[in-house]
Amino acid sequence: MFLSYYILFLIRIIFCFAQFLDDPQQPIEQYKPANATFYTLCRNSDLYDILETINNYNNRFNSEYRYDWVFLNDQQFTDEFKKLVKVSVAGHAYFGQIPSQHWSLPNSVDHDTMKENMQKMINDPDGAPPYADSMSYRHMCRFESGFFFKHELLQKYDYFWRVEPGVKLRCDVNYDLFKYMIDNKYDHGFTISMLEYSKTIPSLFETFRKSLVSLGLSKLLSDSRNYSGFVIDPKNGQYNHCHFWTNFEIGNLNVFRSKEYNQIFNELDKSNGFYYERWGDAPVRSLILSMILVKGKIKRFDEIGYTHPPYTQCPQEEGFRVSNRCSCNPDTDFTSKWFSCSGHFDGLEQQH
Ligand SMILES: Nc1nc2c(ncn2[C@@H]2O[C@H](COP(=O)(O)OP(=O)(O)OP(=O)(O)O)[C@@H](O)[C@H]2O)c(=O)[nH]1
Ligand SMILES: *[C@@H]1O[C@H](CO)[C@@H](O)[C@H](O)[C@H]1NC(C)=O
Numbered sequence: 083m084f085l086s087y088y089i090l091f092l093i094r095i096i097f098c099f100a101q102f103l104d105d106p107q108q109p110i111e112q113y114k115p116a117n118a119t120f121y122t123l124c125r126n127s128d129l130y131d132i133l134e135t136i137n138n139y140n141n142r143f144n145s146e147y148r149y150d151w152v153f154l155n156d157q158q159f160t161d162e163f164k165k166l167v168k169v170s171v172a173g174h175a176y177f178g179q180i181p182s183q184h185w186s187l188p189n190s191v192d193h194d195t196m197k198e199n200m201q202k203m204i205n206d207p208d209g210a211p212p213y214a215d216s217m218s219y220r221h222m223c224r225f226e227s228g229f230f231f232k233h234e235l236l237q238k239y240d241y242f243w244r245v246e247p248g249v250k251l252r253c254d255v256n257y258d259l260f261k262y263m264i265d266n267k268y269d270h271g272f273t274i275s276m277l278e279y280s281k282t283i284p285s286l287f288e289t290f291r292k293s294l295v296s297l298g299l300s301k302l303l304s305d306s307r308n309y310s311g312f313v314i315d316p317k318n319g320q321y322n323h324c325h326f327w328t329n330f331e332i333g334n335l336n337v338f339r340s341k342e343y344n345q346i347f348n349e350l351d352k353s354n355g356f357y358y359e360r361w362g363d364a365p366v367r368s369l370i371l372s373m374i375l376v377k378g379k380i381k382r383f384d385e386i387g388y389t390h391p392p393y394t395q396c397p398q399e400e401g402f403r404v405s406n407r408c409s410c411n412p413d414t415d416f417t418s419k420w421f422s423c424s425g426h427f428d429g430l431e432q433q434h
């Protein structure tokens with residue numbers, strides 16, 4: 083009896099010592115992260131949604147790797163926002179305000195034309211598209227298309243992973259996704275892709291086509307070595323409305339900083355379509371990226387469980403869902419819906 087207590091005691095001591103040697107704090111401290119950061123654009127009123135999301139990303143990924151997180155806002159972040167967010171982010175948190183010239187109407191916008199078009203969209207007899215009446219949404223889309231990567235807080239990074247308040251990872255991501263991108267020479271990664279509401283972009287593609295022509299880049303429209311096939315319908319040469327959903331994206335900032343990206347964005351911006359219509363950042367960015375990236379540079383992450391309400395990507399394979407502790411219902415997976423563009427993307431990759 084006494085002896086067995088003694089043995090138990092010994093085992094306990096050995097166990098404690100082993101735990102000490104295996105202190106999980108130690109290797110994490112030494113982990114050398116990639117040159118990368120999380121990035122979130124949000125308002126002060128998004129505080130509690132973003133806190134939930136940050137904690138979910140910690141649990142699923144970031145407590146292991148401790149990447150930084152850059153928060154941008156058109157207003158100043160409150161002290162309360164910064165205090166609560168800072169203690170949740172596993173790496174360093176940085177808070178920035180967007181310069182007003184990146185979040186305001188360009189001088190060339192004619193206010194009457196803009197208001198008239200907005201009213202027409204709101205009163206559409208077949209129903210107004212989402213955010214038809216929102217000015218801030220239009221600023222947001224223009225900012226995310228042409229300016230976020232110019233913010234000073236993002237200058238010191240190569241890669242970013244965009245996160246929105248309220249999104250969730252639904253499975254563990256148990257490898258360093260940034261290093262995966264870099265090691266495999268990917269420039270852009272996405273989860274969900276889908277069709278855009280055509281009412282929000284009536285002139286986008288024509289403006290885009292003309293922009294490429296005036297920049298001497300029109301050969302890109304039919305260059306099969308790029309991703310033009312992802313966005314252009316070969317039957318009529320028009321936009322097929324496919325876009326990468328931008329609320330989850332992991333990408334190389336140097337692509338957005340490139341001369342081509344900015345030339346094309348500036349041409350599009352000159353037409354004021356962000357305000358006269360309601361161009362989303364997703365179709366704008368998808369069109370440009372599909373032209374300037376060579377096949378093999380864009381990765382579809384089909385194994386990342388992810389929700390941005392109302393849609394979810396959920397891995398189908400049970401073994402994967404068990405080993406990565408997925409919490410999503412595989413029957414809710416977006417991939418097989420008719421307005422998903424993932425099958426189309428995979429088809430292109432196979433031709434590659
Ligand atoms: N600072 C700031 N951030 C904004 C504003 N409008 C949108 N955002 C952020 O921009 C991103 C996209 O906005 P959302 O409202 O989520 O747009 P969405 O994803 O197209 O639409 P939802 O289905 O409503 O999520 C989110 O990260 C928002 O937090 C704004 O006026 N100010
Ligand atoms: C990270 O990337 C940025 C932007 O390309 C660069 O300026 C910076 O020097 C890089 N930092 C490191 C540590 O390599």
Ligand SMILES: CC(=O)N[C@H]1CO[C@H](CO)[C@@H](O)[C@@H]1O
Nearest residue numbers: 305307308342373374375376
């Ligand atoms: C502008 C741009 O980057 N275009 C690319 C499209 O694809 C061709 C073929 O791979 C590249 O050479 C171009 O650089």
Ligand SMILES: [Mg+2]
Nearest residue numbers: 246247329390
């Ligand atoms: Mg959103």
